[in-house]
Amino acid sequence: MTQDDLFLTLLASPATPGLARTLISQRLTKWNMTDILDNALIVASELLANAVEAAPGAELRLHLRHVQNPRGILFRVWDPSPRAPLPRATAALTLTSIDAAPEDAWDHGGGWGLPIVQSLSTACGHTPTPPKGKWVWSHLTS
Template sequence: MQTLDHQEGIRVSDRMLELTTLPAPDVPATVRAMLDQRLHLWGLAALRHGDLAHDLRLCADELTANAMEAAPREMITFRASYAPNHRMITLSTWDASNDQPTVKQIVELEPEDIIPDAYALDPGRNNHQIGGWGLPLVVELSSAQGVEHTPPRGKWVWASFQL
């Protein structure tokens, strides 16, 4: 079974969920909600309330946010697929950028390293000290991850999770 809602850019099949959209502030929340619904439809309702579900939502958030940042004015795609025979869920995002994502090295901070900044989260503020931690989380929480470039441009960034 597969359906495509052309108006919303959502494709759903028995073992896959796909959302293609322009970047917007509400896209990560939409992805999380759709992923929760898909886990239920895949018969993984119990998973929705455990640590793995939290990890899946967090990584879906991070992958989506990275795709939106890499191609802020282009369509992006989020995909979740379930391979029941392998007991594996794979989350992936596509963006039009050819830039290779880089995993920022995690540095252990001491309390004296943290300097409060009342403006750190203001729109337009480019403070790299508060960002860039998403991919290390994805690497740590997933079973496998990678990048596949798509000629003539763009890439899929993916992470798989063993159930």
């Protein structure tokens, strides 16, 4: 970890993704990496929302690192849940499939977060941290 990294400890709450997006946006602007800002904010939102869902009320950790070669960022979120992240959606990721939510859940199709992260990331995955928890990470290139 370098002193330029963004490293935060946050409470898992519905407000967490929004707060993180604000701080990530400021850091990427400082690093002159606004070309990947939109994708980074989507990835951050998805990974943090999953962490909040996996461990509501728990302590989460966020780590954002500027990577030089290849130029980009490494974004990681830690939560205490031992459960590995698994996409709930099984259809191919298309605009039509994302919009295929049942009428009674029109604003929450659900399950598309990890496929979206996979499509926007150069690489992504998770790393267990025994005795509990895991880091879920995404690498985005500029």
